[in-house]
Amino acid sequence: MNLKQLSHMLSLSQTTVSRALNGYPEVSEETRRRVMDAAKRHGYRPNPSARRLATGKSGMIGYVLPTGASVDIDPHFVEFLSGLGDYARSHELDLVLSPADADDEETTYRRIVANRQVDAVYISSPRPADRRLALVNTLGIPFIVHGRSEGLDFDYPYLDIDNEGAFHEAARLLLQLGHKRLALINGNERETFAIHRERGVRRALAASGMTLGERHIRSVTMTEENGYRAARRLLEEAEPPTAIVCSSLIMALGVVRAVRDLGLTIPGDLSLVAHDDVFPWLRPENFPVPLSTTRSSIRLAGARVAERLAARISGLEEGARGEVWPVDLVVRGSVAGAPG
Amino acid sequence: MNLKQLSHMLSLSQTTVSRALNGYPEVSEETRRRVMDAAKRHGYRPNPSARRLATGKSGMIGYVLPTGASVDIDPHFVEFLSGLGDYARSHELDLVLSPADADDEETTYRRIVANRQVDAVYISSPRPADRRLALVNTLGIPFIVHGRSEGLDFDYPYLDIDNEGAFHEAARLLLQLGHKRLALINGNERETFAIHRERGVRRALAASGMTLGERHIRSVTMTEENGYRAARRLLEEAEPPTAIVCSSLIMALGVVRAVRDLGLTIPGDLSLVAHDDVFPWLRPENFPVPLSTTRSSIRLAGARVAERLAARISGLEEGARGEVWPVDLVVRGSVAGAPG
């Protein structure tokens, strides 16, 4: 059933039927009713390919997926996707993942924009002065960044959590508990979120007249193994930290293992706070010692990003609005006063 | 730059240019060369929307993503995606995720097929007599199943691992080590992979004249917490198992925690084998006691599925070929002879 048949069946022109269906005003309410009715009854659905060719709109949002033999997709991605999909579903928006060589995402961005394959894109894990942002910004496709960049000479729309604030609070708590030697096990130092987290910790330390030594900060990709290694190195130093702030639950698993291997205890010898993106399959309250966390649902972020993308596509949202979500600090058993 | 302009510029018809570009034989080699050349020089790229409308081919593969507030996307998905993307990239294939209400995926399948949004789809986590397979099979869109169904009255193309064989081997090993009381902590019992795994364990037990009691098998969604709970229940029984086979590394984390909480040790009091899908961020060799696993890279499976989908799209692969990959049994420190 296509438009031609439908309009013929109604003895109307394609124009009128099309307009009736798309809510244009130049069609009488009665005709619209008739058309809508017939469309529903015959299950008419406009062919998206045709509509797309005519309008240039695809009804899809895009994401450029960096791939490569040595490139691992962040496990957080799937949770973000859950939220995104949750919203997108209710709006019949599809998501297209365009795999790209991790060393050359630009070509892919250009392609999907030139081809008008998607109406908007979202970008995640931005870095300082991220070139992708500059690119999509000049290409003129609607977009939203999940996270933030820095040092760009233009504004852009984003959704981020208050990473600096969160880690500032975490560090401040530990300092108030009397800890003098803090360490930070962070994510990839080239990503903005990690920079912000470090900044938060430093700011808290500075407020107490302390600093974060080079050796007390580790930036690694967030795997259990890296968490373990980082923790071991830190704890085997001459003056080991009595508190660690850690950028992910997965790394925290490794930290806990390291602590055990060294015959130490949490929170007796070490206080631990980690960031929790809220995975359904790994929860901080179920750690051997319930883990204190800075918590922010990445899933909700996904839903919100989808919502804003939809708004931008339909012109309801404009400009470079940045949105920063506060982060909860949830205190559980893994923190205590500094050891004697 | 569109076809019209390009052909005009070459003083050729659109027909000829189109044919030259798409490798049709009714154009002379010289002309083809000229056309190819000019196309490259001017960076001509056929508009996919137009091509799509004309041919009905989209150059994308589809996946229906079940969503809902209480629906969690399997974290394995992201690894599978890595592999898929890795292959798809080299073929300029995009992947479109169509979010669907988890209670009604059928509507979405029908939509993407009717709209010809994608050239092929893949289906994951099949269940026995999975209605999705029957649906796509009758809808006539090329597809591949990652996993297997059962009890369907038709054949279909799939890629699966030998879950039954893997768990059979794991159980057999434990039996040979003298274990008399085995337990299985499995995934969702309604998914075929879980059924196969159970079957494997049962078969091994049967070969030794034993059976798997109702209380020695737990089927749960694969979270750390569920692994913990299942293990606790099992281990707190009157005659606790001395060996556990577990369907995922994430659940194994919970098992390890439960064992500790109960003051037991691995492998002294309990031998443990788990299935490993090979995550970059959680490795069995890094468990407190290195974990024995049945191992199969889900990422490689993703790449293979993409490869076969591409082949089916281009007509290189036909029929209902099923492909079953063997699974490695990797023995590490977590298994030992049954306790006295």
Add this chain to the structure above:
DNA sequence: CAATTTAGCCAAAGCGCTTTGGAATACTCT
């Protein structure tokens, strides 16, 4: 050498929608 093929190219007709630029009818106003 006339009769056929064949190779190489083209005009035009889709694909199924949206949108422009009227046209016709009905309604309002003086």
Add this chain to the structure above:
DNA sequence: AGAGTATTCCAAAGCGCTTTGGCTAAATTG
């Protein structure tokens, strides 16, 4: 009543490809 203004609808022109059905000139055949 006639001019002006809404209202409601339509024919046709795109959007940019692919593909069908020729057509012409060169090559092959008997």
